[in-house]
Amino acid sequence: MNDPGQPREYARELEASYSAVPRAINEWFGRCHCPCASAHPGDEGICEAETPVTTHRFETGLTGPVDVPLCVPCAAAQGVTELTAG
Numbered sequence: 001m002n003d004p005g006q007p008r009e010y011a012r013e014l015e016a017s018y019s020a021v022p023r024a025i026n027e028w029f030g031r032c033h034c035p036c037a038s039a040h041p042g043d044e045g046i047c048e049a050e051t052p053v054t055t056h057r058f059e060t061g062l063t064g065p066v067d068v069p070l071c072v073p074c075a076a077a078q079g080v081t082e083l084t085a086g
């Protein structure tokens with residue numbers, strides 16, 4: 001049987017998954033994604049998913065260099081900027 005609802009349903013799913021992409025990117029870049037536990041184990045938990053102000057290039061064995069958004073506390077903890085006090 002030809003169900004006319006089927007293609008439309010599919011198109012809606014497709015549209016939904018496409019519109020989810022920019023939202024996911026936005027969420028990804030909207031907060032800090034520093035691998036705190038490995039990047040600065042001594043200061044784990046200093047960032048509460050703060051707004052990133054800079055990016056830092058991490059080498060991941062799988063994908064090669066990746067620019068990861070960093071917030072100020074994370075950047076400072078890694079010595080990326082001159083923000084470290086003392």
Ligand SMILES: [Zn+2]
Pocket residue numbers: 034035036037039040047074
């Ligand atoms: Zn961090």
Ligand SMILES: [Zn+2]
Pocket residue numbers: 032033034046047048049050070071072073074075
């Ligand atoms: Zn952070």
